[in-house]
Amino acid sequence: EDKVVQSPLSLVVHEGDTVTLNCSYEVTNFRSLLWYKQEKKAPTFLFMLTSSGIEKKSGRLSSILDKKELFSILNITATQTGDSAVYLCAVTLTSNTGNQFYFGTGTSLTVIP
C-alpha cells in the first residue's frame, strides 16, 4: 500500500532556530513530491520536487528530494512566529486515470518568540 510518512509529528522551537522536517514515502509510479503550508485554513503550495539532488529555495525555506532513499526534507532557517503552521508533504503518482495524490499527516511547527 502506498504511504507517506512525515516526522516529527510536532515541533516547538524558538524564533531564530533552524528546523528540518522530514517526509519519506513508499509509492509506485512516483511522479513528484510537494510541500504545503497549512495555517488555520487551506494548504498553500510551497514546492514541487521531481528530481533528486536539486534544491528548491524560496526565502528562508528550502527543500530537496532523494529519490534513491525515497525521502525529502524541508528546511526553514531563522524561523519566525509566522512560520507556525502544519507542513504537509504530498506525493503524486501516475495511474491510468491520471495523477493521484497521497498526503502525509503533517508536521505541526510552533515557533515561540
Added chain:
Amino acid sequence: EAGVVQSPRYKIIEKKQPVAFWCNPISGHNTLYWYRQNLGQGPELLIRYENEEAVDDSQLPKDRFSAERLKGVDSTLKIQPAELGDSAVYLCASSPGADYQETQYFGPGTRLLVL
C-alpha cells in the same frame, strides 16, 4: 485573481440529515478535487474531476456521498445521510489541467460538525 471559493464555511447538522457543499474553482482550471481532512490528518482525496468527468472516485463512500460537476465548472459534494464520523473539513482544490496537476490551489474549506 479570485481563488477557489467554497461555501458554506461552517455547517452544523444532526446525524441522518443531508448536507451539501459547493465549490467554485479558479477560472479556467479543468481539474477539480474534493478532499476530506480529519483533525490531525492530511487531506484524503475523495474525488477528482477532469472537466465534468469524475476520473478518480475510488475513495468516495458511494453509499452516502455523491458529487457532481455540471458543465465542468462548479461542483457540489453531498452527504446523505450524514453520520457522526463525517465531521471533518471538506476541502476543494483546482489545478489548471493535466500538465499542471501538481499545482493545486485549495479553497478555505467547509468545516462540518455532525451532532
